[in-house]
Amino acid sequence: MAISEAEAVVMDVLWREAPRTAEEILAEVGPTQRWQEGTVKSLLNRLLRKKAVHAERDGRRYLYTPLLTREQYVQQESKGLLDRLFGGRVAPLVAHFSEQRKLSKKDIAELRKLLKELDDEQC
Structure with missing residues (x-):
């Protein structure tokens, strides 16, 4: 399942706390993303079609819950x-x-x- 960068912004909100309404998602990301309500609803509909989220009716609104986990x-x-x-190889990465020069001393440590843990597991 391919999730676009914009869809990932919506998913990130849902991974932090769910269920959420479209309005709650908009309140959280709208100002920084400069999105309107229609944009959030369009993204949620795309995520619904991809089966990345589930929507449950709650009166006149929908509550959205992620089906795709952040780990997945x-x-x-x-x-x-x-x-x-x-x-497909990690070493070239x-x-x-x-x-x-994007590795800090902490990264290297x-x-x-x-690597030591992986080596110990294979022995």
Whole structure:
């Protein structure tokens, strides 16, 4: 399921707290995104068609709940990024960031720790 960047903004609101109404979502993201009510409702309808969210009628409004978890989304997006840009391999991704000087000392320490843990698991 492909989620656009705009749809991900709506999903992020729902992942933080659900269920939410379209009006509540608009109140949270409208000012920063410069979106109107119609934009939020269009995005919610797209997410409904993709079965990323569920809508339940509550009087004259709908309450939206995510069906796609944040973890599923992150896994899908990270796999897509790796496949598209790095042939599905992690090492070239890390090499790219190191060449661009985008890894802090803390990042490097965390990578070392992760590699040690992975190495220990395989022994």
